Amino acid sequence: MENMEVEKEAAQNSKGAIQTQLEESLNSFKPLEDGQLVDGSVVQVSSEYVFLDIGYKSEGKIPVAEFADNLPKVGDTVTVVLVKKDGRNGPEVSKAKADAKQMWKDVRKAFDEKTAVDGKIEKIVKGGYEVALGGDIHAFLPISQSDSQKVEKPESLLGVKGKFYIERLYSDNKANVVVNRRRYLEESMNTARDKFFETVQIGDAVKGSVKSFTSFGAFIDLGGFDGLLHINDMSWGHVTRPKDFVKKGQEIELKVIRLDPAEKRINLSLKHFSEDPWIHFEDNYHVNDVVKGHVTKLTDFGAFIELEEGIEGLAHVSEFSWTKKINKPSDIFKIGDEVECMILGYDIQAGRVSLGLKQITANPWDTIADKYPVGTKITGKVVKLTNSGAFISIEDGIDGYLNADDISWTKKLKHPGSELTVDQTVEVVVIENDPELHKIRLGIKQLSDNPWEAFAKEYKPGSTLEGEITGITAFGLFVRAPCGIEGLVNKANLAEDKETSYEDAVAKYKVGDKINVYVVDVNQAKEKVAFSVREFHKKQQHDELSQYMSSVGGDDDGAYTLGDAFNAQKK
Numbered sequence: 001m002e003n004m005e006v007e008k009e010a011a012q013n014s015k016g017a018i019q020t021q022l023e024e025s026l027n028s029f030k031p032l033e034d035g036q037l038v039d040g041s042v043v044q045v046s047s048e049y050v051f052l053d054i055g056y057k058s059e060g061k062i063p064v065a066e067f068a069d070n071l072p073k074v075g076d077t078v079t080v081v082l083v084k085k086d087g088r089n090g091p092e093v094s095k096a097k098a099d100a101k102q103m104w105k106d107v108r109k110a111f112d113e114k115t116a117v118d119g120k121i122e123k124i125v126k127g128g129y130e131v132a133l134g135g136d137i138h139a140f141l142p143i144s145q146s147d148s149q150k151v152e153k154p155e156s157l158l159g160v161k162g163k164f165y166i167e168r169l170y171s172d173n174k175a176n177v178v179v180n181r182r183r184y185l186e187e188s189m190n191t192a193r194d195k196f197f198e199t200v201q202i203g204d205a206v207k208g209s210v211k212s213f214t215s216f217g218a219f220i221d222l223g224g225f226d227g228l229l230h231i232n233d234m235s236w237g238h239v240t241r242p243k244d245f246v247k248k249g250q251e252i253e254l255k256v257i258r259l260d261p262a263e264k265r266i267n268l269s270l271k272h273f274s275e276d277p278w279i280h281f282e283d284n285y286h287v288n289d290v291v292k293g294h295v296t297k298l299t300d301f302g303a304f305i306e307l308e309e310g311i312e313g314l315a316h317v318s319e320f321s322w323t324k325k326i327n328k329p330s331d332i333f334k335i336g337d338e339v340e341c342m343i344l345g346y347d348i349q350a351g352r353v354s355l356g357l358k359q360i361t362a363n364p365w366d367t368i369a370d371k372y373p374v375g376t377k378i379t380g381k382v383v384k385l386t387n388s389g390a391f392i393s394i395e396d397g398i399d400g401y402l403n404a405d406d407i408s409w410t411k412k413l414k415h416p417g418s419e420l421t422v423d424q425t426v427e428v429v430v431i432e433n434d435p436e437l438h439k440i441r442l443g444i445k446q447l448s449d450n451p452w453e454a455f456a457k458e459y460k461p462g463s464t465l466e467g468e469i470t471g472i473t474a475f476g477l478f479v480r481a482p483c484g485i486e487g488l489v490n491k492a493n494l495a496e497d498k499e500t501s502y503e504d505a506v507a508k509y510k511v512g513d514k515i516n517v518y519v520v521d522v523n524q525a526k527e528k529v530a531f532s533v534r535e536f537h538k539k540q541q542h543d544e545l546s547q548y549m550s551s552v553g554g555d556d557d558g559a560y561t562l563g564d565a566f567n568a569q570k571k
Contacts, residue, residue: 032091036081037080040052048063054091081095116163117179121157124154131179192222200259206227209252228267233257292340294336296335298330312353313341313343313354314353322364322397323365324397382425385420400442406446409527462539463518465519468512488530488531489515489517517533
């Protein structure tokens, strides 16, 4: 029974094969029609034409130009459109039309099945590009869909061949096709990147080409997707410009140092092909070592100095000089300068070295007290004036401070500029020297004896003197006494009696007038003296009265009274 079924099935298969052969044979005898697709066999290839046997009474011929760079060989089969079977010179056939028909079928299929087709960006049109898909079919490519990143120069994509998705297909006839290259590139990029994350590990070496630069590094094309070569990973040394280390388009080998599949980030490095110089730092450098390096960067707060490739330290501006105040490091150094400095400290984990420039020279403040003890007379130049005093240069980098109160024993200066000018040479004396605080105080008035001492000794409170009016104010008169001492007659002490107002009393005086005053008080410590005109007149009257009383009383027992004096005056 089984054998009978097998024989029956074999007979049926044989019958089917015979039927298929019969249909093909019958088809070969179908009459050829204009516009029909036919397969022809190449019988000859000349410099101008390819000749085909299409099963008609004569051969068809196709211009070589229709084959582009893919000329067939004798015996190859070529599909063509029979344009006109009875032309003037035999059957007219066209491979280009056959290709166009086939291309439209491929475009429709690609649109329906959402697959990509090949194309070439040929020219720039309004809003994008014209793309040749083959078979005389052209499509519109919007510029926003032409690349995976923003297109800065549209002409840069002309001539580019690649894959395109059919975005929209309006009809099956002519050039109503819109394509999308960006989506294909992004899909390809994501596929390639996913494979990269699956197969590559941290520490692996990979190859890529330099795609573009930023201020913080360079993007590397790893095959349709990017990795970042950060500026800090280009070299163990100082890198200012990424373009100094890699060139655009350059093929380079890099080491993978970080992978982040979630964020799709890949960090690459050039420097990790060599050993970190900080590993051996303590073998070569120690605190207080004097070393040489080159200035790599200048900031407002200091200078970065490279001791060797990968080892860079900071010399803070406060460590530049023992004596000079440096406002801008760029006033002292320029990038590339070789400098000598001292290692003040370091932190290997943080990759930091603290450097000092002033430490390689002796600190002049260590010996300043011995060099300029209190009482030392110095000739210096005024380098700066302030509201309260002046700075005097003692030696290079060492300035002393001259307070306005120490310029004159007798003058009350509103501003030191009334007595001094910048660059003026003056003689001063050291009145204070404090090396720990880097402070030296100077004086001019201390070069001469203190006139207040002589004045206080000669003019005790209660004495009188003649002075000169130097100033008239709303609160009194300033009077210059002998020795240049200046005192004040308070407004309350100007009039001879209390009934006379200050305005009436002061109207009798002008600057430069001589005036007799009574010494009310002398404060040598504060360098102040108070005068009185009223008390002067009182004293004058008292002295005159005492003198008169003395002359009238004679040599008697002194029982003469004040009443007697008035009676005597009446006579």
